[in-house]
Amino acid sequence: MVRAGTSTEVRVPSSAPIWLIPPALLGGSAVVALALVPGHLRAAVAWCGAAAVLVVALLAREAVRRGRQLAALRERSAADEAELRRRLAAQEAQAVRLAKELPAAVARLQEGALAEEALSGLVPGVGSAPELEEAHQAVLRSVLEAVEAEEGLRDSAQRAFVNIARRVQAIVHQQSQDLREMEDKHGENPDVFGDLLHLDHGTALIGRLADSIAVLGSARPGRQWQQDVPMFNVLRGAMSRIMDYRRIDLHSVAEFAVVGPAVEPLIHAVAELLDNATRYSPPQTRVHLTAMETQTGVAVEIEDAGIGLTDEARSRAERALAQASAGLDLNDLGETPRLGLAVVGRLSQANDFTVSLRPSAYGGVRAVLTVPQRLLTVTPSPGGQIARAATLPPIRPRPRPMTGPSETPAEELEAAVPRAANGLPQRRRHRAAAPPPARPAGAVPAPSAAGAAATAGPSEPPTEPGMWLAAFQSGVSAEPAAADPMRNGDEATSEGE
Amino acid sequence: MSGGDPPRYQGQGKGQGIEGGPERLYVVTAGRDRAAEPVPLDLVTLIVSRGKPARGMQPEHAAILRMCTRPLSLVEISAYTGLPASTVSVLLTDLVDGGQVETRAPVPAAELPDPKLLEAVMDGLRKL
Numbered sequence: 001m002v003r004a005g006t007s008t009e010v011r012v013p014s015s016a017p018i019w020l021i022p023p024a025l026l027g028g029s030a031v032v033a034l035a036l037v038p039g040h041l042r043a044a045v046a047w048c049g050a051a052a053v054l055v056v057a058l059l060a061r062e063a064v065r066r067g068r069q070l071a072a073l074r075e076r077s078a079a080d081e082a083e084l085r086r087r088l089a090a091q092e093a094q095a096v097r098l099a100k101e102l103p104a105a106v107a108r109l110q111e112g113a114l115a116e117e118a119l120s121g122l123v124p125g126v127g128s129a130p131e132l133e134e135a136h137q138a139v140l141r142s143v144l145e146a147v148e149a150e151e152g153l154r155d156s157a158q159r160a161f162v163n164i165a166r167r168v169q170a171i172v173h174q175q176s177q178d179l180r181e182m183e184d185k186h187g188e189n190p191d192v193f194g195d196l197l198h199l200d201h202g203t204a205l206i207g208r209l210a211d212s213i214a215v216l217g218s219a220r221p222g223r224q225w226q227q228d229v230p231m232f233n234v235l236r237g238a239m240s241r242i243m244d245y246r247r248i249d250l251h252s253v254a255e256f257a258v259v260g261p262a263v264e265p266l267i268h269a270v271a272e273l274l275d276n277a278t279r280y281s282p283p284q285t286r287v288h289l290t291a292m293e294t295q296t297g298v299a300v301e302i303e304d305a306g307i308g309l310t311d312e313a314r315s316r317a318e319r320a321l322a323q324a325s326a327g328l329d330l331n332d333l334g335e336t337p338r339l340g341l342a343v344v345g346r347l348s349q350a351n352d353f354t355v356s357l358r359p360s361a362y363g364g365v366r367a368v369l370t371v372p373q374r375l376l377t378v379t380p381s382p383g384g385q386i387a388r389a390a391t392l393p394p395i396r397p398r399p400r401p402m403t404g405p406s407e408t409p410a411e412e413l414e415a416a417v418p419r420a421a422n423g424l425p426q427r428r429r430h431r432a433a434a435p436p437p438a439r440p441a442g443a444v445p446a447p448s449a450a451g452a453a454a455t456a457g458p459s460e461p462p463t464e465p466g467m468w469l470a471a472f473q474s475g476v477s478a479e480p481a482a483a484d485p486m487r488n489g490d491e492a493t494s495e496g497e
Numbered sequence: 498m499s500g501g502d503p504p505r506y507q508g509q510g511k512g513q514g515i516e517g518g519p520e521r522l523y524v525v526t527a528g529r530d531r532a533a534e535p536v537p538l539d540l541v542t543l544i545v546s547r548g549k550p551a552r553g554m555q556p557e558h559a560a561i562l563r564m565c566t567r568p569l570s571l572v573e574i575s576a577y578t579g580l581p582a583s584t585v586s587v588l589l590t591d592l593v594d595g596g597q598v599e600t601r602a603p604v605p606a607a608e609l610p611d612p613k614l615l616e617a618v619m620d621g622l623r624k625l
Binding site: 190193200267 | 525
């Protein structure tokens with residue numbers, strides 16, 4: 001093109017005289033020929049020469065005109081080409097912009113913004129044709145609307161899942177409570193008790209599945225704990241939710257408690273890791289569970305003696321852990337291991353746990369879940385509630401509520417009651433006694449009647465509320481006041497306690 | 498996004514046992530519902546600990562050891578710990594096997610009085 005351009009430039013200024021050259025040369029040679037030929041041919045030659053010069057002049061002129069036209073055309077096409085290239089570049093820029101803007105807008109949409117908001121946040125392109133810009137906006141809008149609709153659909157599917165999971169959780173929770181009551185009720189019958197434990201275990205497994213679905217639906221797992229729970233109990237709670245809990249050896253556990261809100265996520269995450277560990281190791285091997293204090297918190301370690309993970313499997317597992325934030329993919333729900341790791345990933349992300357999967361010294365996998373310091377407190381009772389509760393009651397004898405003479409030790413009774421020669425207790429007359437100080441005030445009709453008490457002794461009803469009857473009887477019989485040895489003894493013991 | 502609230506945990510249940518804890522009873526006894534071999538333990542067998550709870554012991558075992566510095570019957574332990582009797586008897590079997598507690602025969606049930614005594618009472622009553 002450049003060459004063409006230069007050639008036209010060279011030709012253009014010299015084009016005006018140029019077309020005269022060929023007819024001039026021809027005219028010259030015609031004149032020479034006219035001079036050379038004999039006289040009788042001169043007229044014919046002159047005619048021929050004139051005609052030839054005319055024709056050549058016409059042709060030359062036409063050739064030059066066409067040359068000019070061609071040059072103009074070339075110039076125009078070059079300009080057109082430049083314009084097209086410019087447009088193409090603009091279009092390319094627009095496409096690049098679309099490629100940048102679309103993911104950003106979709107991301108904003110996924111964060112919860114509406115399609116309009118996501119669109120308004122975009123800067124309009126510079127230098128592109130208005131219709132192109134309009135088309136660009138239209139493409140963006142339609143894509144965003146489609147994504148929004150899809151998001152909404154997924155959202156509602158997720159909500160439905162969570163809703164179902166919540167209902168299952170509620171039923172399981174109720175069932176667990178009922179089972180616990182039944183276990184208490186039938187605790188003395190090993191056969192029934194064993195069956196109840198079996199049912200309890202099955203129920204816990206159902207509960208874990210429901211929790212998993214709830215977690216994948218971006219909801220909280222099961223129940224919420226009001227108080228802190230010791231780490232030991234948290235780990236045992238995790239053990240109670242998996243199939244093969246008998247294979248787990250719970251070793252040393254750091255004496256920490258987990259704050260209430262983090263208890264359920266931690267139980268669930270550890271349960272999923274334990275489930276993976278027991279599921280992917282031979283059934284006769286043990287799985288070791290420990291919780292150790294570290295600089296940044298507590299590390300819960302789960303080691304199994306399975307075949308371990310290949311590098312590829314490990315990277316896949318770590319991807320599953322990391323991808324957890326991408327949301328619930330309903331297609332994934334069918335595949336158990338990925339479900340478990342996705343749940344762990346999701347819980348870790350929400351609660352700042354860190355999870356790493358490394359080869360274990362036993363040959364299997366060593367999963368370490370680190371609980372950050374801010375989710376831990378010092379536990380008041382390392383062993384858990386049961387250890388605390390157990391130290392309380394029986395150590396020091398408490399004053400028992402007075403229930404009547406049946407509390408009186410047998411020896412005292414024997415000492416107070418004289419025996420006959422055949423070993424039978426002997427009845428005797430009673431001496432006067434002061435009215436018992438610790439009477440229920442409302443139950444006594446008149447203290448003076450009691451002061452004049454008579455033979456109340458053996459006939460006296462043994463319980464406290466009946467004492468008014470004794471006073472009444474003594475008043476009616478009007479015998480001299482006598483002491484009631486049994487009551488004396490009774491008061492002595494109740495004071496002694 | 499969460500559809501409905503999860504069932505809230507209703508504080509502690511009756512008793513102070515592991516009712517409120519996250520673990521279930523089968524974990525406490527590692528899935529055993531009864532002692533592996535029959536040990537003469539019934540509800541009124543008295544238990545006395547023969548040592549102090551060691552570190553790293555299962556908390557239930559430690560609790561029983563602490564509790565039984567004075568003789569306690571199995572059913573009392575069950576009541577104090579809030580654990581069912583079967584669970585307690587499995588835990589006690591472990592402790593008995595480890596020699597950490599000693600079982601004592603329960604106080605014998607009151608013997609029936611001598612028939613002669615009853616006759617004497619009858620006679621005495623008739624004489625009144």
